[in-house]
Amino acid sequence: MRVDVITLFPEALESVLASSILGRAVREGRVEIVRTNLRDFAGDARGTVDDKPFGGGPGMVLMCEPVFRAVEHVRALDERPAWVVLLTPQGQRLDQAKVRDLAGRDRLMLVCGHYEGFDERIRTLADEEISIGDYVLTGGEVPALVVIDAVARLLPGVLGAEDGAREESFALGATGGGLEYPQYTRPREFRGMAVPEMLLSGNHAAIARWRADEARQRTRGRRADLSRLPEPSARPNGQGRDPVVGQGEPQEE
The missing domain is CATH 3.40.1280.10 (SPOUT methyltransferase, trefoil knot domain)
Known part of the structure; x- marks a missing residue:
């Protein structure tokens, strides 16, 4: 360009x-x-x-x-x-x-x-x-x-992490056009504030659901004008809520 x-x-x-x-x-x-x-x-x-x-x-x-x-x-x-x-x-x-x-x-x-x-x-x-x-x-x-x-930053090769632009605020990937989910890095605990255990679980499907839910909640709380998504439904096994299409587990190409 x-x-x-x-x-x-x-x-x-x-x-x-x-x-x-x-x-x-x-x-x-x-x-x-x-x-x-x-x-x-x-x-x-x-x-x-x-x-x-x-x-x-x-x-x-x-x-x-x-x-x-x-x-x-x-x-x-x-x-x-x-x-x-x-x-x-x-x-x-x-x-x-x-x-x-x-x-x-x-x-x-x-x-x-x-x-x-x-x-x-x-x-x-x-x-x-x-x-x-x-x-x-x-x-x-x-x-x-x-x-x-x-x-x-949307042009091919500009961002080091190619998925980055798809999963941040206002993107149409994991956030569904809303705000991005919370992010954490080391240390695991700082001044009494701990990283959510879900992110340390290694369960990628559950992490994707958690991130989708957190993104929804943050969008509704901070930018209601962007909140066009239905409430996630409860999962019968009690392990969280189903993601909206395009927000949960990564979709196969």
Whole structure:
């Protein structure tokens, strides 16, 4: 996958894109991330990309000309069609379903907003608009990093544990689209807090059921809006509750 980012501050993305799992994915060629400075497409030597809004009002608005020139230039850099995304608080709220949709595309172009937003005509360039939440940031660089990180980790080979993305919060595997089950590692006991005996039992089917039940309970308690699953039914042998399909024992391929 190729991701183009059009931004006024390409240097703001550098450290995150070079670090940790995302940096390794870039170095291994699993995702290509290209940053383009919007000021390079300004119509004057000063690099002006914004102006006062017609009708009055506070702040400045990103102008049509530099954004159109930048998008058209970047679009032509690669033969793969670019899915153009404006990062704006007016967009569709990003969730894991949208992340999966974006991860299925060959090429994304993320356009970062700034100041008081985009000239309305710029929206005609976009295939869609995305917001990362119901709040306003100073610019689109942080949302761009959120989108890139969330999408890249779903690409083949990016995560070391291939099952990791299927069993975490909001995934459609063991959590059924809800929150992830509790996780523990060594030591077995710390300051009076012990790891549940179930996780030490070695019974993988029972552990899968326990995790499915814990994921349901956590989702219902913390994110009722995500809780669309029926209550698990009691098992006749008293050994727990049946998992919802896709949540319990691993399914055969």
